[in-house]
Amino acid sequence: MSQEVRGVISRSKGAPVEVTTIVVPDPGPGEAVVRIQSCGVCHTDLHYREGGINDDYPFLLGHEAAGIVEQVGAGVTDVAPGDFVVLNWRAVCGVCRACRRGRPWYCFNTHNARQRMTLTDGTELTPALGIGAFAEKTLVHAGQCTKVDPAARPAAVGLLGCGVMAGLGAAMNTGNVTRGDSVAVIGCGGVGDAAVAGAALAGATTIVAVDTDSRKLDWARTFGATHTVNASETDPVEAIRAATGGFGADVVIDAVGRPETWKQAFYARDLAGTVVLVGVPTPQMQVEVPLLDVFGRGGALKSSWYGDCLPSRDFPMLTELYLQGRLDLDAFVTEEIALDQVENAFDRMHGGDVLRSVVVF
Template sequence: MQTVRGVVAMAKGEPVEITDIHIPDPGPGEAVVAIQACGVCHTDVAYRDGGITDEFPFLLGHEAAGLVESVGEGVTNVAPGDFVVLNWRAVCGECRACLRGEPQYCFNTFNATQKMTLADGTELTPALGIGSFADKTLVHSGQCTKVDPEARPAAVGLLGCGVMAGLGAAINTGHVTRGQSVAVIGCGGVGAAAIAGAVLAGASRIIAVDLEDKKLEWARGLGATHTINSSKGDVVEEIRELTGGFGADVVIDAVGIPLTWKQAFYARDLAGTLVLVGVPHPDATVPDIPLLDVFGHGGSLKSSWYGDCLPSRDFPMLVDLYQQGRLDLDAFVSEEIGLDDVEGAFTKMHKGDVLRSVVVW
């Protein structure tokens, strides 16, 4: 057992607190990881505000990279000293998805069995089973993915959630390929990553859509060939105009509200693909679309959960591309901050001032 500092959401909607937390020694299948960097994600705000569960208190943070400090009995995939990116898809190898050869859809992912606690013994709920706004955290060893130890922690840690979600929405879910046209609606961290993914896949025309010119500038920097400010016109018509009147081959909704999903539906070419990667509010419903339009457009309507990624496959590959200068993960790091600055980073994120604030140790 050891005591470290961590950022905890004690109650719904209240500012987070930095407090002592107790980390048990790793048990069978578990690992303790010393965190080097952790991105500030919208999901952490959702936990703080009670938008995911009411299992307070939460140990926040989940987009992290660090060094394995110790491992429990039976752990063979990582060892003390390994540089890892943490993930929330530690595949089980035994569920129906894994057994049919699709572990990226694993329905029974692992978390640590033991609980981290407050100093008074109150059990903590770690965000996405990780809880990495802390000096150290306890995870299942399968949540640790070894990557190139020379990589910058603040950049590659972002693969742990938002950046992987966007990259994967384009590459894994949307199956974007060379020469295709892609439109991305919503150019925050996830949408910007979808643009970077479309570039990696060789798309020829990449259209970024957002309400804010600042985010459209970020999108241009990451490879968007065209931009649309959705506050100034008809998004569907403008996407069609930029694609010869047909619509895009793949449209990615990185917002997740009925309006943007409907725009994405109609902005596709015939037989085009719609990918929903923006997380909807629990009260949101599919917009009223004539079933004949669904039939007539053809194609695919997909949801992308964590970019349909398989961390053991995707993280090392993407880190290698980053190290080669072919994937600019540094562009997603708007600022580096301390553990004390997390609540302020939430405010900046809401205002759209940053792609990602990253806590560094």
Template structure:
């Protein structure tokens, strides 16, 4: 067992604290990873606010990259010294989705069996089964995806959650390909990644929609060919006008609200696709849409789970594209901060001042 410093959320809405935690030696199928960098994601804030569940205290952080320090018995294909991006959906290989050749839908993903604890032995709930606002963390070996070690940890660690969710929503779930028109509603980190993914896939027109002109300006830099401030303009009408009166082939909703999902529904072309990647709260309901409109417009209404990614397939490919200069992951890193700056990063997030604040640890880059 080792003791390290980590960011803990002890109770709903309370400021986070830096505390000493116990990290067990890895057991069968587990690995200890020395964290180099970890992004501050909205999901971490949701945990702190009690929006996920009430299994306090939480060990926050999950968008991370680092180096494997040790592995437990029976671990194959992973060894100390490997540079990895952590993922929160370690596939099982044996559930009905995996057996039918669709492991990105794995219905039995798993985490480390042992628990990290506070000094007094109180068990911690790691965010998304990772808990990477810590100098070291214990994860399932399947949560470690090896990538090119020359990559910058602060950038590629973001593939662990939000950036992969957005890229995958466009490329995997939305099947954006050459010549398709795309609209992205909501230009936070996930929406920006959906724009970048659409550009990478060769979309003919990419329309960014948000209520913040600062975000829309960043969206242009990410590859948007047109922007719409939905506080000033009806986004459905604007998207239709920008697509010859038809609507976009793919509309990606990256907000997670009924009203913006309804906008996405009507902003797509006939036989078009809506992708919901924004995360709603449990109280939100599907908006009142006539069933004849659902039938008459055809197409697909999809949800995107983690960008429908397969980490072992997608992470190395995207890191290679980053190293080739074809995918600008550095653009998502708004600032690099220390472990004690997480609470301030949450405040900046509220004000829309950052895409991602990234905590750097010793040896991070």
């Protein structure tokens, strides 16, 4: 039998979000209903509200979540009612060409729940990133649920569902940072600071954090940055080279996603170094560099999708590191808020006052 719960929706482009009643159907084959315990306020949710993703309004926002599986549909075997899970937005199919080649983190056919949640008048909702977790309960594909240790704090490990995983994975998976490497991270919001934390966890000995906001550089130091550069005062390319013996960093991660920051990353890496783009550009952005520089510098130019993570592998491992005190996910939680404070959280995000506001139920 369907359930009525409270959720945060965006009805039209730019309009303030609102809390309203949504209808969550019983799970069908391969689906699960999850009782949400926490959900981070991610910049992607703001993109949805502003029409930056598509115009399939109304949206049920929220996607960076942890909770308890309440019901499962036919054929679901990997999770069961009572399991504590972190939700992910790339449920792998297992049969596409990427999955069959043993690279499921590149799955080209990820999927979500087939049924739609609705308003009480029957209007279908589009769940953000196929999740829609600014709600007391949500309907997802069971493959979007990853079991983790229930001893973990939901508000902290739920952030693995998007931004923190994107940053950690940009360093550890895409960038393949290893012991003794030098790493630079351009942009020190939630994703960038997670990349700093990932580089530290992987054993990098020099970690240069770059931003134009001194507050964010202070945050980066707490996550393991050994050097900080205020790009509004200092040329970041020259500063990164100076911090790495004049050579440039082994791995440079662009967590901003603008042409100018990508070019900084390109020229701030050592010969045969790696550039990782994890910040998301807009469709109109273009970058131009001399092709001879691409050839002459060698190395690798990569983009990082969701930190190239495999949730079934990475979420439990990172949760265990958190419980061991080796990965401070709590430090990403700037504030815990109620469901009706999401619009205010967007304002604080604009002001750069938070790493993450987290809705706690």
